[in-house]
Amino acid sequence: MMILYSLRPEQQERMSVFTSRAFMTTSTVVITLNLVLVVDPAYFPDEIAEIRQFVESHLEEHQLxxxxxxxxWDHIAGFPLFPEAVIVASQAFLDNPDRTQQIDLLRDFDAHNQILRPYPLAYPSVGMAIREEREELSLGGNRLILFQAKGHTEDGLFALLDPPGLFLAGDYLSDIEIPYVFHSSAAYERTMLLASAILEEFPVRLLVPGHGHPTTDVGEMKRRVESSLRYLRSLREGVRRADEEAIERVLSETGFGSDFETAHRENAQRIExxxxxEAP
Ligand SMILES: [Zn+2]
Incomplete structure (x- = not known):
């Protein structure tokens, strides 16, 4: 499924969000007069081929x-289909010690679902590695501002294309899943405060989470930030008091059902x- 957003039609900018059948993973494609930007192309081979085909005709004139x-793993599956691209990711992405594990997880999911991928899997090599807390790149006349966004993983980035106010959130600010804390709950909270600051500083017109529904409603964006913060803080409080009922209640209050039981349990264990x- 693909939805097209024309935030600035007069500029002939087109933002397309492709949503995968796997986990509603999103892949964003920005095409301007000077630029083609593809974000996390995912997931099934036919879906990635569709994205490739979508940008193909623009690649003669523009850097990809x-x-x-x-x-x-679910975000890096499409890497080998874009060999001419300049890759942008965090320095921590480049240094990731678990890179082979991500490729193994990808291979396992593919095997389990009988997916025949017509190309060998590979971990992305990075052309532009983002090291600072906040870095600005100029891509084809558009400003791309990148922020370290840790907590879900240690190598996450927020990206803001300004103009036109496109906020790419990676695996944060989803409306279909609870926060997954693979790295650190404190870092996750700081990243949510950063998201809140970004919404204050920039006129964000479209937020695209890594999974779920994009939104153009700033109230909804803020609501997602608040709901992640509430989740993390109440879960930490429940764990601190070793209150099993409170911990369960935190999950039911998210409005997400038992699908997230395991993830919720793992979040609680990590916080514990x-x-x-921390204890003296
Ligand atoms: Zn993901």
């Missing part, structure tokens, strides 16, 4: 940039470890 929001290592 491929941005990875983080290195989770964090609290234990």
């Amino acid at each position: 940039y491929l941005l990875f929001t983080h290195s989770d 470890q964090e609290l234990r290592s």
Whole structure:
């Protein structure tokens, strides 16, 4: 499924969000007069081929940039189909010690679902590695501002294309899943405060999460930030008091059902470890 957003029709900018049949993973494609930017092309071979075909005719005139929001396997599957792209990702993405694990997870999911991928899997090599907390790139006359966004993973980035106010959130600010804390709950909270600051500083007109529905409604964007913060803070409080009922209630209050039982349990365990290592 693809939805086209024309935030500035007079500029002939087109933003297309492709949504995969796997986990509603989103792949964003920005085409301007000077630029082609593809973000996390995913997931099934036919879906990635469709994205490739969509940008193909623009590649003679324009440099193609491929941005990875983080290195989770479901976001990097399309890398080999864009060999001419300049890759943008965080330095931590480049240094990821678990890179072979991500490729293994990809291979396992493919095997389990009998997906025949007509190309060999590979971990992306990075052309432009983002090291600073905040870095600005000029891509074809558009400003792309990148922010380190840790907590879900250690190598996440937020990206803001300004103009036109496109906020690429990676695996944060989803409306279909609970926060997944693979790295650190404290870092995740700081990243949510950063998201809030970005919404204050920039006129964000379209937010695209890594999974779920994009939104053009700033109230909805803020609501997603608040709901992640509420989740993390109440879960930490429940874990601190070792209150099993409270911990369960945190999940039911998200409005997401038992599909997230395991993820929720793992978040609670991670927070428990964090609290234990903080204790004097
Ligand atoms: Zn993901």
